[in-house]
Amino acid sequence: MSKALCCFAFETLINKLKSESTNKVSLKSYFDVLHEDPSHLPSTAPLFITWREDSSLRGCIGTFQSYPLESGVFKFALSSAFQDSRFTPISAKEVPDLEVSVTLLDNFIPIANYYDWTIGLHGLKVSLDTSHEHYSGTFLPSVAEEENWDKSTTLYYLLKKAGYPITKNNVEDFYAKGLEEGWLRLTRYDGLKSYLTYHEFEKIREIVQAK
Numbered sequence: 001m002s003k004a005l006c007c008f009a010f011e012t013l014i015n016k017l018k019s020e021s022t023n024k025v026s027l028k029s030y031f032d033v034l035h036e037d038p039s040h041l042p043s044t045a046p047l048f049i050t051w052r053e054d055s056s057l058r059g060c061i062g063t064f065q066s067y068p069l070e071s072g073v074f075k076f077a078l079s080s081a082f083q084d085s086r087f088t089p090i091s092a093k094e095v096p097d098l099e100v101s102v103t104l105l106d107n108f109i110p111i112a113n114y115y116d117w118t119i120g121l122h123g124l125k126v127s128l129d130t131s132h133e134h135y136s137g138t139f140l141p142s143v144a145e146e147e148n149w150d151k152s153t154t155l156y157y158l159l160k161k162a163g164y165p166i167t168k169n170n171v172e173d174f175y176a177k178g179l180e181e182g183w184l185r186l187t188r189y190d191g192l193k194s195y196l197t198y199h200e201f202e203k204i205r206e207i208v209q210a211k
Contacts, residue, residue, distance in 0.1 A: 004030035006196035009077040046105040049076040059084040114175035117188040120145035128184040137162030141191040
């Protein structure tokens, strides 16, 4: 999709951690050196930034609101690195072992059948109001495939991520009842994902700085 956006996510992170204020590289410079045409990307989009360390999740935050790409990558590169409540903030010593992915979201479709989606192709967003409480959660399109989950398992963990207490043995009945009665909403969506390791980023950054 765009290695330049991934480079800019790393650029944002290292400048925050190392205060390299005089050596900042612009997103445009990464587009240029990678021969990517930014006009082929949407100017705004919902997006998520995901950090992994040695392939283990280290942080993931984004937005379902349409956001300008440059400011969106900047904002969520930092919030996913430092403000994901599931993890401690990323430290400078971890950077060489990091991988980043930028996922742009599109084609949101509410579904009435909880199995009307494809593993590896669609992301899922659940939203429900029950017992005077609101719950919501999402999984990006790559999550179920990476975790080797079937559909039922994915739906179970989606509710767990939303913070709703559920047991595995009644997941399908719960979704069926909620969708039929209207207090549960399930949306599938597409994701355009690009991925980069820190070592790949370093090589690209060296080329930019040598110009």
